[in-house]
Amino acid sequence: MSVVGNNRVGIPIVLLHDAEGSVISVETKKGEIIRGLLFEAEDMMNLYIKKAIITGPKPGAKRKVEQIYIRGTEITFIVLPEMLRHAPMFSKYHAVICFCNTKKLNISCGHNIIVIILSILT
Secondary structure (H helix, E strand, O other), X not given: OOXXXXXXXXXXXXXXXXXXXXXXXXXXXXXXXXXXXXXXXXXXXXXXXXXXXXXXXXXOOEEEEEEEEEOHHHEEEEEOOHHHHHOHHHHHHHHHHXXXXXXXXXXXXXXXXXXXXXXXXX
């Protein structure tokens, strides 16, 4: 579902672009946790992070790097800033979420996007 015209990108990608300039945490397939300033996010979820701290999969393994490029296929999990909870793109889905909440439907009441939004807004 496109939320920014004909660019054919969905809400997760738009959220990443909105998070540019904020501090995020990324978990990779190797088990590393990378925390730093998101400088640029691409549509394929490739991330360019500056002033990053990499915590390795081994306990106590920690290093600082000035910049790092993470390929989207290596990402397992991304923690975004709390301020994105009130992003304007969610206002369009507010009525659907309220309907799901008032009818006491299961989390699987609609498309995957409803699940994402419900978990963010509640």
